[in-house]
Amino acid sequence: MLEIKNLHARVAETGTEIIRGLDLTVKAGEVAAIMGPNGSGKSTLSYVLAGRPDYEVTDGDILYDGQSILEMDPAERAAAGVFLAFQYPMEIPGVATMEFLKVAINSQRRARGDAELKIPDLLKKVKEAAGTLEMDMAMLKRPLNVGFSGGEKKRAEILQMMLLEPKLCVLDETDSGLDIDALKIVADGVNALRSPERAMVVITHYQRLLDYIVPDTVHVLSRGRVVKSGDKGLALELEKNGYAGVVGEAA
Amino acid sequence: MPAVQETIEQVRNIDVDQYKYGFETLIETDKAPKGLNEDIIRLISAKKDEPEWMLDWRLEAFRRWQTMSEPSWARVSYPEIDFQDIHYYAAPKSTSGPTSLEEVDPELLRTYEKLGIPLKEQEILAGVRKQGEPSDLDAIEGNGGRRVAVDAVFDSVSVVTTFKKELAAAGVIFCSISEAIREHPDLVRKYLGTVVPTSDNYYATLNTAVFTDGSFVYVPKGVRCPMELSTYFRINEKNTGQFERTLIIAEEGAYVSYLEGCTAPQRDENQLHAAVVELIALDDAEIKYSTVQNWYPGDKDGKGGIYNFVTKRGDCRGKNSKISWTQVETGSAITWKYPSCILRGDNSQGEFYSIAVSNGHQQIDSGTKMLHLGKNTVSRIISKGISAGRSNNTYRGQVSVHRKATNARNFTNCDSLLIGNDCGAHTVPYIEAKNATAKLEHEATTSKISEDQLFYVMQRGIPEEEAIALIVNGFVKEVIQELPMEFAVEAQKLIGISLEGSVG
Numbered sequence: 032m033l034e035i036k037n038l039h040a041r042v043a044e045t046g047t048e049i050i051r052g053l054d055l056t057v058k059a060g061e062v063a064a065i066m067g068p069n070g071s072g073k074s075t076l077s078y079v080l081a082g083r084p085d086y087e088v089t090d091g092d093i094l095y096d097g098q099s100i101l102e103m104d105p106a107e108r109a110a111a112g113v114f115l116a117f118q119y120p121m122e123i124p125g126v127a128t129m130e131f132l133k134v135a136i137n138s139q140r141r142a143r144g145d146a147e148l149k150i151p152d153l154l155k156k157v158k159e160a161a162g163t164l165e166m167d168m169a170m171l172k173r174p175l176n177v178g179f180s181g182g183e184k185k186r187a188e189i190l191q192m193m194l195l196e197p198k199l200c201v202l203d204e205t206d207s208g209l210d211i212d213a214l215k216i217v218a219d220g221v222n223a224l225r226s227p228e229r230a231m232v233v234i235t236h237y238q239r240l241l242d243y244i245v246p247d248t249v250h251v252l253s254r255g256r257v258v259k260s261g262d263k264g265l266a267l268e269l270e271k272n273g274y275a276g277v278v279g280e281a282a
Numbered sequence: 283m284p285a286v287q288e289t290i291e292q293v294r295n296i297d298v299d300q301y302k303y304g305f306e307t308l309i310e311t312d313k314a315p316k317g318l319n320e321d322i323i324r325l326i327s328a329k330k331d332e333p334e335w336m337l338d339w340r341l342e343a344f345r346r347w348q349t350m351s352e353p354s355w356a357r358v359s360y361p362e363i364d365f366q367d368i369h370y371y372a373a374p375k376s377t378s379g380p381t382s383l384e385e386v387d388p389e390l391l392r393t394y395e396k397l398g399i400p401l402k403e404q405e406i407l408a409g410v411r412k413q414g415e416p417s418d419l420d421a422i423e424g425n426g427g428r429r430v431a432v433d434a435v436f437d438s439v440s441v442v443t444t445f446k447k448e449l450a451a452a453g454v455i456f457c458s459i460s461e462a463i464r465e466h467p468d469l470v471r472k473y474l475g476t477v478v479p480t481s482d483n484y485y486a487t488l489n490t491a492v493f494t495d496g497s498f499v500y501v502p503k504g505v506r507c508p509m510e511l512s513t514y515f516r517i518n519e520k521n522t523g524q525f526e527r528t529l530i531i532a533e534e535g536a537y538v539s540y541l542e543g544c545t546a547p548q549r550d551e552n553q554l555h556a557a558v559v560e561l562i563a564l565d566d567a568e569i570k571y572s573t574v575q576n577w578y579p580g581d582k583d584g585k586g587g588i589y590n591f592v593t594k595r596g597d598c599r600g601k602n603s604k605i606s607w608t609q610v611e612t613g614s615a616i617t618w619k620y621p622s623c624i625l626r627g628d629n630s631q632g633e634f635y636s637i638a639v640s641n642g643h644q645q646i647d648s649g650t651k652m653l654h655l656g657k658n659t660v661s662r663i664i665s666k667g668i669s670a671g672r673s674n675n676t677y678r679g680q681v682s683v684h685r686k687a688t689n690a691r692n693f694t695n696c697d698s699l700l701i702g703n704d705c706g707a708h709t710v711p712y713i714e715a716k717n718a719t720a721k722l723e724h725e726a727t728t729s730k731i732s733e734d735q736l737f738y739v740m741q742r743g744i745p746e747e748e749a750i751a752l753i754v755n756g757f758v759k760e761v762i763q764e765l766p767m768e769f770a771v772e773a774q775k776l777i778g779i780s781l782e783g784s785v786g
Binding site for chain 1: 732733734735737738739740741742743744745746748749752753755756757758759760
């Protein structure tokens with residue numbers, strides 16, 4: 032599903048290289064956890080996957096379903112099935128969450144040549160997903176993310192993910208800012224999306240999230256490269272010994 | 283949000299210098315020679331069969347105008363206007379009083395068709411044809427269509443006036459100002475020039491001397507006007523200055539909502555437009571005046587485009603009266619426009635809701651004045667400026683509280699949104715309170731559509747142009763909500779079209 036080969040990426044404005052020869056393969060149906068200390072390039076990886084224009088790929092490739100996506104803009108990648116749940120979701124003043132969902136869903140459908148979703152069908156889908164995430168429908172009338180608490184923003188991200196039904200889900204620090212109850216609800220939402228056709232890249236700093244979203248593989252990032260890969264046991268090892276031990280060992 | 287999607291489709295279909303409404307109607311015109319002098323003014327007055335007092339008023343204005351000079355305080359720049367190089371009168375030849383659709387030049391009807399006006403103009407014009415048949419009018423209403431009466435100003439002479447009978451039954455007078463001068467001289471004499479006096483400003487004085495047509499609305503005591511009143515102004519003849527004069531009077535307890543929508547054919551030469559609009563609300567009366575302005579803004583190099591120097595002012599003359607201005611300004615090369623309210627009556631209210639979109643080389647200097655004279659007067663100003671391309675967008679506003687205006691309140695919110703790095707947004711508020719009980723609030727923000735925001739929206743699969751339209755329409759939502767429904771849809775479209783080519 033996702034194959035990252037010797038990826039090098041830098042900040043376009045300053046030229047600072049952040050991803051330095053990263054290799055990673057995630058198969059369909061797999062949940063891969065990306066862990067690593069601050070500054071190891073975790074968030075940058077998520078942005079580069081989604082095609083954020085302020086990062087430049089200088090070498091290597093990202094293959095999605097066997098095709099390079101480097102030339103695609105963020106909207107094209109999204110329509111192809113790449114979803115990024117942001118660590119810090121943006122506020123969109125004046126645009127009701129419901130309206131935003133409708134525009135996003137129908138933009139993707141149009142790009143794929145599907146008919147637009149009719150309002151009653153849309154409402155039904157949204158209601159169902161919001162129910163899973165224990166979100167109040169009244170919240171969907173509010174402008175997207177404006178005045179939302181940290182937890183509400185994260186739920187809104189997962190809601191969008193559930194409705195857009197992507198094939199590759201990238202979750203960037205989805206656990207940050209969530210209390211334990213909210214974390215469970217969000218994790219349930221994510222787990223409900225696990226499927227043999229879907230791959231997930233779960234970026235997190237802490238083991239905690241992985242108690243609820245149990246990964247198939249765990250990859251440790253340091254200075255822009257994967258320095259160690261393993262199964263979920265690796266995450267527990269990190270929790271016990273800290274990054275220093277693992278990263279030091281690899282270096 | 284279907285409007286936004288429609289916007290995107292339109293945006294896709296349109297080149298930046300392929301102005302959608304840029305076509306010219308070939309109708310023979312009856313035109314005065316270029317230049318301005320007393321003879322031209324006498325000609326205009328004679329063409330319109332005006333009474334002596336009107337000619338005298340025009341001539342007096344002309345004499346004053348000759349002693350005045352063009353204002354230069356606005357943040358706009360343009361080559362000097364040669365006022366002697368303009369035709370001050372042009373009338374379509376075939377318009378000597380059409381009373382039905384058959385008498386209207388088919389060329390003109392095709393013009394309306396091409397305009398694709400939001401109010402389903404065709405249906406309304408069909409309404410003209412069926413004027414004597416109330417059942418057909420009911421059928422229009424039954425279809426869910428809103429009732430709108432249209433007074434079309436085609437160049438300088440009103441061509442078609444619809445729904446006249448029904449309005450007359452309610453006691454509402456809605457006609458061209460020329461007709462009002464002939465048919466209702468007492469009303470016109472009583473109110474014309476009482477809100478915008480002859481020597482108010484350079485352009486208003488010029489307008490007083492040479493105005494050719496415009497609308498007149500009179501809503502008598504206690505009457506709620508049964509439909510929205512609407513005028514479409516189009517500038518058609520080459521080098522013809524448009525000098526519209528509109529006067530709206532709401533008597534005690536009356537209510538009227540007036541819509542003004544504008545599009546203009548494409549031109550190379552700059553076209554001067556200097557309109558004057560006067561609104562008068564007596565005790566407990568309310569006037570709502572909405573504008574969607576979409577005149578030719580010039581091509582992508584800044585060539586051509588309309589110069590729009592407008593004086594719009596409302597007088598809340600009676601107690602508990604209310605005047606509300608809502609404007610969506612997307613067109614014109616230069617916009618110089620400050621719809622204002624004089625809050626004279628106690629407890630009167632003034633509102634100004636504005637969206638000003640500038641792209642390319644457009645220059646907008648617009649805002650409002652709220653003059654609090656009466657007690658417990660309230661004003662509210664919501665201004666949303668959007669600048670893209672190499673344009674400049676200035677909000678200029680004045681809130682002034684008179685010494686005797688106890689408990690006056692104002693809330694002002696001016697937000698500016700920048701798209702790209704070559705445009706400018708400026709906010710120039712003047713606030714003065716001469717009464718210690720005044721409560722005045724002013725909020726202003728300037729923001730840029732951030733890369734972060736755009737990336738976020740695009741990450742959900744929304745293409746760039748559409749993402750910008752979505753963010754911008756969110757930004758202006760507060761004002762869009764103030765517009766009558768048909769205008770709200772049109773306005774959202776226009777904003778999308780106006781911002782086409784602002785990214786990438």
